[in-house]
Amino acid sequence: MRFVVRLLGTWLVGLALILLIIDGTRSLGANGLLVTxxxxxxxxxxxxxxxxxxxxxxxxxxxxxxxxxxxxxxxxPGWVVLAVPGVLLAWAGRSRRTRVFVRHDQL
Known part of the structure; x- marks a missing residue:
């Protein structure tokens, strides 16, 4: 289940980035801020x-x-509407266990 939630969150963030890039290129072309x-x-x-x-x-x-x-x-803006739930879903689908990092001198 976490995999599906995390995958959906990643897709939403990806779509939000696409919409942000579209808005950015339209803004550059218009020499002003354009938000869809x-x-x-x-x-x-x-x-x-x-x-x-x-x-x-x-x-x-x-x-x-x-x-x-x-x-x-x-x-x-479209990228905001998709990014907020995307980040929340990706965060909800993360691994719950804490990771222990070992330095080389501790081996």
């Missing part, structure tokens, strides 16, 4: 699934409360 919102990146990838996700959230019991939270998350 997570909602915009999701729209570029698959607009129909974003509309379906919004409709799913709206149809739930606490839909209006959750919808506001989802809109805030969708307005954040």
């Amino acid at each position: 919102a997570f909602g915009d990146a999701w729209t570029w990838l698959h607009a129909d699934s974003l509309a379906a996700a919004r409709q799913f959230v709206q149809s739930r019991l606490f839909g209006p409360v959750i919808a506001a939270t989802v809109e805030v998350i969708l307005s954040l």
